[in-house]
Amino acid sequence: MTAKVLVAVAVLVGFVLPPTAGAQSMPGRTMVKIAPDVYTMTGAGSNAGFVVTDEGVLVFDSDIRNNDLPFIRKVTDKKVIYLFSSHASGDHSTGAWYFREDRPVYIGTRDQIRAYYQVELKEFNERKAQGLPLYKGAELLPPSLGFDGNMTVVFGGLTFQARAEGYGHTSGDMTMYIPQRRVMFMGDLLNNELHPGQAEAGGVFFANIQGTIDILNRIIDRNLPVDTYVPGHGPVHVGRGVQDVIDQRDYFIVMRDEVAKMVMAGRTLDQILKEFKVPQRFAHYDHGRLAGILRLFYNQLIERGL
Numbered sequence: 001m002t003a004k005v006l007v008a009v010a011v012l013v014g015f016v017l018p019p020t021a022g023a024q025s026m027p028g029r030t031m032v033k034i035a036p037d038v039y040t041m042t043g044a045g046s047n048a049g050f051v052v053t054d055e056g057v058l059v060f061d062s063d064i065r066n067n068d069l070p071f072i073r074k075v076t077d078k079k080v081i082y083l084f085s086s087h088a089s090g091d092h093s094t095g096a097w098y099f100r101e102d103r104p105v106y107i108g109t110r111d112q113i114r115a116y117y118q119v120e121l122k123e124f125n126e127r128k129a130q131g132l133p134l135y136k137g138a139e140l141l142p143p144s145l146g147f148d149g150n151m152t153v154v155f156g157g158l159t160f161q162a163r164a165e166g167y168g169h170t171s172g173d174m175t176m177y178i179p180q181r182r183v184m185f186m187g188d189l190l191n192n193e194l195h196p197g198q199a200e201a202g203g204v205f206f207a208n209i210q211g212t213i214d215i216l217n218r219i220i221d222r223n224l225p226v227d228t229y230v231p232g233h234g235p236v237h238v239g240r241g242v243q244d245v246i247d248q249r250d251y252f253i254v255m256r257d258e259v260a261k262m263v264m265a266g267r268t269l270d271q272i273l274k275e276f277k278v279p280q281r282f283a284h285y286d287h288g289r290l291a292g293i294l295r296l297f298y299n300q301l302i303e304r305g306l
């Protein structure tokens with residue numbers, strides 16, 4: 001089954017709602033129900049998700065560019081009790097402000113908290129100082145709870161297994177597995193139908209290609225009973241299971257191999273950027289972020305030999 005067909009299935013199985021009038025979210029933002037009580041917001045910027053329980057709502061990822069609260073309010077009036085951030089990138093960790101009235105417990109990895117104080121808060125306040133309307137009156141709230149390794153939250157009759165996966169897309173990527181719903185939120189460790197971001201932070205930190213491959217292999221090797229792995233970017237493929245994770249793992253291996261062949265043939269980075277042909281298997285991916293990830297493959301091959 002092609003990816004496009006799967007998206008259509010997702011729309012049929014769940015449902016898609018427009019945001020409420022006046023809400024701050026980017027055009028094209030839609031909500032897809034991916035399992036009972038589990039929803040993904042997608043279609044504009046980064047993806048986010050939320051889970052409704054009898055005891056309240058758990059939100060995974062938030063972005064100042066997309067106020068997802070109106071989507072949640074379409075489904076339930078219950079309060080947001082927990083907010084998680086998959087990693088310290090602005091498109092996944094800057095929207096806590098929208099949930100401030102509910103005062104959720106905001107949880108990230110310890111790396112997330114470190115990044116907040118080292119980079120994120122400064123960047124956020126710089127943008128705010130530029131007078132961008134989006135940031136008017138907004139604050140970047142810090143996580144209130146951090147962890148290394150694993151954290152299990154038992155909430156509303158469900159088990160939320162958060163895991164600090166290590167240095168892949170960023171220096172601290174978190175996933176969240178919900179066994180009773182056969183769903184796993186992947187953050188930017190998974191991108192469907194588009195090239196992954198290079199995860200630049202402060203001009204210093206970038207995604208780690210080999211680290212990402214290692215993390216994806218470990219997730220595949222867990223053989224978890226998961227129907228849907230939710231990507232950080234791109235459409236969610238409801239019911240496609242681990243194949244999405246395999247495709248993402250293979251993407252990094254195959255693409256790096258192609259870049260390495262061009263390096264061996266004496267091509268410079270500029271030539272690679274100009275001449276690179278995306279292998280057939282990934283040729284349908286949106287090209288928007290291709291140059292950034294090619295630079296990363298090249299630089300890490302030269303610098304680290306991986």
Ligand SMILES: [Zn+2]
Nearest residue numbers: 046091188232
């Ligand atoms: Zn992202």
